Amino acid sequence: MRMDNNDQLSQDLSAIMVIFGGTGDLTHRKLMPAIYNLIRDQLIPEHFAIVAVGRRDKTEEEYLSDVRNAITKYSRNKIDEAIWSRLQEMIHYYKFDFTDLSGYQELKLYLDQLDTVVKSGGNRVYYLAVAPEYFETIVQGLQASDMAVKKDTWSRLVIEKPFGKDLKTARALNDKINEVFPEKSIYRIDHYLGKEMIQNIMVLRFGNSIFESLWNNRFIDNVQISLSEKLGVGTRGGYFEQAGTMRDMLQNHILQVLTLVAMEPPINLKMDSIRTEKQKVLEAIEEFTPEFLKNNVVFGQYGKGMIDGAPVLGYREEQNVPSSSETETFVAMKLHVNNFRWAGTPFYIRTGKRLATSSAEIVIQFKSLPNILYFKDQDLQEPNLLVLRIQPSVGVFFQFNTKDFSSHNGIVPTKMDTSYYNPMQGNTPEAYERLIFDILRGDATLFSRWDEVESAWTATDRLIQYRERRRNNFPNYDAGSMGPVKAFELLAKDGRKWWNL
Numbered sequence: 152m153r154m155d156n157n158d159q160l161s162q163d164l165s166a167i168m169v170i171f172g173g174t175g176d177l178t179h180r181k182l183m184p185a186i187y188n189l190i191r192d193q194l195i196p197e198h199f200a201i202v203a204v205g206r207r208d209k210t211e212e213e214y215l216s217d218v219r220n221a222i223t224k225y226s227r228n229k230i231d232e233a234i235w236s237r238l239q240e241m242i243h244y245y246k247f248d249f250t251d252l253s254g255y256q257e258l259k260l261y262l263d264q265l266d267t268v269v270k271s272g273g274n275r276v277y278y279l280a281v282a283p284e285y286f287e288t289i290v291q292g293l294q295a296s297d298m299a300v301k302k303d304t305w306s307r308l309v310i311e312k313p314f315g316k317d318l319k320t321a322r323a324l325n326d327k328i329n330e331v332f333p334e335k336s337i338y339r340i341d342h343y344l345g346k347e348m349i350q351n352i353m354v355l356r357f358g359n360s361i362f363e364s365l366w367n368n369r370f371i372d373n374v375q376i377s378l379s380e381k382l383g384v385g386t387r388g389g390y391f392e393q394a395g396t397m398r399d400m401l402q403n404h405i406l407q408v409l410t411l412v413a414m415e416p417p418i419n420l421k422m423d424s425i426r427t428e429k430q431k432v433l434e435a436i437e438e439f440t441p442e443f444l445k446n447n448v449v450f451g452q453y454g455k456g457m458i459d460g461a462p463v464l465g466y467r468e469e470q471n472v473p474s475s476s477e478t479e480t481f482v483a484m485k486l487h488v489n490n491f492r493w494a495g496t497p498f499y500i501r502t503g504k505r506l507a508t509s510s511a512e513i514v515i516q517f518k519s520l521p522n523i524l525y526f527k528d529q530d531l532q533e534p535n536l537l538v539l540r541i542q543p544s545v546g547v548f549f550q551f552n553t554k555d556f557s558s559h560n561g562i563v564p565t566k567m568d569t570s571y572y573n574p575m576q577g578n579t580p581e582a583y584e585r586l587i588f589d590i591l592r593g594d595a596t597l598f599s600r601w602d603e604v605e606s607a608w609t610a611t612d613r614l615i616q617y618r619e620r621r622r623n624n625f626p627n628y629d630a631g632s633m634g635p636v637k638a639f640e641l642l643a644k645d646g647r648k649w650w651n652l
């Protein structure tokens with residue numbers, strides 16, 4: 152289902168998309184397969200071109216062959232020659248070292264010329280699929296060559312995560328970018344928001360009276376958000392050492408998911424109405440004082456262990472990771488959203504690498520009923536659970552109690568799982584397809600607005616500083632487990648448990 156807020160969207164999607172980092176991993180694994188599938192779904196305009204900027208010496212044929220291989224490997228749909236032929240006509244490889252500011256003028260001329268051939272109307276998407284240290288350099292290059300904002304056309308800047316490494320650096324980066332691009336032209340990617348099921352959170356909440364009427368602290372006992380990965384850091388140890396789980400997952404994906412679960416209904420589906428409600432949730436998160444954190448956060452780092460029956464290294468043995476690393480690969484915490492809807496209902500979040508499962512799920516645990524008629528032994532009452540499955544399965548799981556027909560008076564939890572039987576949930580578009588399409592039509596709803604990023608950093612900075620002041624006794628969980636023992640104790644001391652359904 153598509154959210155309909157057309158009144159604010161571009162009528163003309165024609166554009167040249169310039170991908171800085173055109174030879175990189177992200178472009179090959181995500182962006183090109185996404186564009187391929189958008190062509191397949193007839194969502195790419197007729198007047199469209201892609202200029203892939205890279206440093207490597209490659210002929211156009213070589214570059215196209217790399218892209219074709221990547222699509223064969225990563226696309227959700229098999230290569231169809233007609234679609235591939237359309238895509239390859241659109242792609243142009245442009246060799247350019249983007250740290251060389253004198254080269255931007257030539258790039259501008261190239262793009263202007265291409266405009267006349269493609270008839271893309273002067274519109275531009277500048278996609279920065281590059282390491283964050285280059286964001287500023289490229290934006291400066293675009294400004295110096297007068298490519299950033301042009302009259303009677305639109306230009307949009309797309310920035311990958313991480314946006315800064317703390318509040319201070321994020322602010323400095325944002326100030327620099329804002330000197331060149333206005334906020335409305337900046338698309339900060341959080342690819343989690345492109346996932347179908349994440350968008351479905353709003354539909355489920357605001358499209359079903361049964362859920363919306365119960366969606367508050369009177370009926371919900373607790374909310375659990377778990378984003379777990381079996382993968383370790385692989386070859387990205389150098390990056391991860393600087394980031395850690397709090398920068399890599401919590402500051403962006405986890406807090407974004409939390410805002411969608413907890414936000415008030417927006418007054419309409421316009422992007423700023425939605426983003427304003429999300430921002431209010433971030434502002435309502437109870438302050439993370441050191442006293443609060445002492446009892447409510449658990450950090451972890453994986454040691455060696457077994458994943459799918461095979462031995463794997465501990466984090467400190469990974470490539471480019473120091474043997475005394477204090478970087479966290481796991482975080483679990485309890486937090487409160489202190490507003491009328493949520494005061495008193497805890498949100499438990501956990502995310503980590505090298506865990507037993509790779510999955511993303513939100514569990515809404517409803518309050519139990521008084522044990523007066525049934526469940527006289529309190530332990531027997533299974534709570535109602537609503538599970539929003541984000542990946543790998545996509546769909547909704549709901550647990551409720553019914554009579555056990557095989558016995559005289561037993562009661563059993565019944566489980567309904569839409570991801571099992573709903574074919575609509577099957578071949579879901581990759582997150583990047585939705586995001587790229589939204590960039591072209593000028594819908595920034597699924598991208599983080601600056602005030603959201605700022606609030607998320609304010610909260611995360613406190614966590615990072617707290618972790619950096621502690622000695623953590625890492626490693627403290629085995630690869631292939633579900634994290635440190637203390638993460639289980641965090642809920643057990645509240646009389647609760649993590650649900651793995």
Ligand SMILES: NC(=O)c1ccc[n+]([C@@H]2O[C@H](COP(=O)([O-])OP(=O)(O)OC[C@H]3O[C@@H](n4cnc5c(N)ncnc54)[C@H](OP(=O)(O)O)[C@@H]3O)[C@@H](O)[C@H]2O)c1
Binds near residue numbers: 176
């Ligand atoms: N990979 C992912 O799945 C993923 C997921 C989420 C976010 N991200 C983010 O996306 C961004 C890109 O990641 P990546 O994994 O694609 O990185 P990558 O594979 O290392 O690619 C980096 C790209 O930058 C180009 N580059 C570097 N210096 C250059 C220069 N001076 N002039 C021209 N081109 C230059 C490289 O070109 P040459 O190789 O031709 O030198 C290459 O195309 C990062 O911000 C990352 O955090 C990536």
